[in-house]
Amino acid sequence: MRTETRPAWYALEPGGWRDYVTLLHPPWTLWHLSFVVAGAALAPELRLSRLMWTLLAFFLAMGVGAHALDELKGRPLRTRIPASVLVALAAASIAGAAVIGIGAALAWDRWLLAFVPAGAFFVVAYNLELFGGRFHGPLPFALAWGAFPVLTAYFATAERLTGAAVAAAAFAALLSLVQQTLSRQVRKARRQILRAYGTIELADGTSEPVTVATFIEAPERALQLLAASSIILSAALLLRHLT
Numbered sequence: 001m002r003t004e005t006r007p008a009w010y011a012l013e014p015g016g017w018r019d020y021v022t023l024l025h026p027p028w029t030l031w032h033l034s035f036v037v038a039g040a041a042l043a044p045e046l047r048l049s050r051l052m053w054t055l056l057a058f059f060l061a062m063g064v065g066a067h068a069l070d071e072l073k074g075r076p077l078r079t080r081i082p083a084s085v086l087v088a089l090a091a092a093s094i095a096g097a098a099v100i101g102i103g104a105a106l107a108w109d110r111w112l113l114a115f116v117p118a119g120a121f122f123v124v125a126y127n128l129e130l131f132g133g134r135f136h137g138p139l140p141f142a143l144a145w146g147a148f149p150v151l152t153a154y155f156a157t158a159e160r161l162t163g164a165a166v167a168a169a170a171f172a173a174l175l176s177l178v179q180q181t182l183s184r185q186v187r188k189a190r191r192q193i194l195r196a197y198g199t200i201e202l203a204d205g206t207s208e209p210v211t212v213a214t215f216i217e218a219p220e221r222a223l224q225l226l227a228a229s230s231i232i233l234s235a236a237l238l239l240r241h242l243t
Contacts, residue, residue: 007077007191009220019079023071029063031179031227032145034234035172039153041237042168047157050108054153057100061123062145064093069127076191094120109159115152122148138180146176175230182219182226189215 010027012018036058040051068090071077098116105112122144125135134140147169154165189212198210208214 009224011077014078014080019077019081022077023067023079023081024063025067027224027227028179029059029067031230032062032149032176033058034231035146035149036153037234038168038172038230038237039150039165040157041234041241042150042164043154043157045157046238046241050104050156051153053100053104054156057097057104057119058149058152060093060100061097061119062149065090065097066123066127068093069124073128076187094123104156108156111159112152112156115148115155119144119148119152138177141180142173142176146172146174175226178226179223182223186216186220186223 008022008025010025011022014022033055036055037051040046040054068086071079071081072083072086072090098120101112101116101119105116122135122140125131126140126144127136129136150169150172151161151165154168155161158165193212193215196210196212196214199207200210200214201207
């Protein structure tokens with residue numbers, strides 16, 4: 001029988017302010033913001049003010065805007081946030097991120113202007129599954145949520161791209177592909193499977209019941225550990241400059 005009905009392990013009880021916390025997907029937002037920190041921290045010289053502005057832009061675009069659009073399309077988190085509020089949140093946060101990006105380009109390096117429309121496009125095209133869903137899949141996710149934050153943060157800090165930045169972006173993209181692979185099973189189990197039946201027969205003659213948790217526990221635990229590992233690694237890279 002199904003014993004876990006939450007759409008995500010971090011989802012709070014629906015209603016009120018709790019819906020807005022759930023909407024942020026806190027563990028996964030922190031995971032992908034850690035790629036921003038890693039990109040900036042890999043630059044030869046850390047510029048904290050630039051890192052803060054870059055983090056804010058990505059928090060608005062990915063943490064708020066992307067997730068508001070995602071919830072608008074299909075209500076995967078089952079929040080009670082009105083559609084009009086989700087639209088307003090998405091529009092305001094993505095516009096805010098774009099304004100930060102344009103301001104940063106004018107203040108630091110005009111080449112940053114190339115990153116602004118690319119980021120806005122990925123957020124909207126991926127989460128609304130535009131163009132027949134061509135930009136909604138594992139590879140677009142890996143590039144937009146993994147590689148792009150690393151490259152943007154590195155360029156915003158160093159004002160150039162290097163082999164180290166590209167290698168780090170490839171690492172973030174591959175890690176994001178792992179996230180997609182594991183998340184696909186977890187999302188299906190939590191949001192689509194009503195109940196599971198049967199047993200698993202083991203070599204020692206014992207058996208285990210098949211439940212919804214059977215499909216959730218291992219991949220979800222792996223996701224939690226990967227997110228924590230990425231955040232800790234980014235913190236270590238940052239501390240290298242600060243200590």
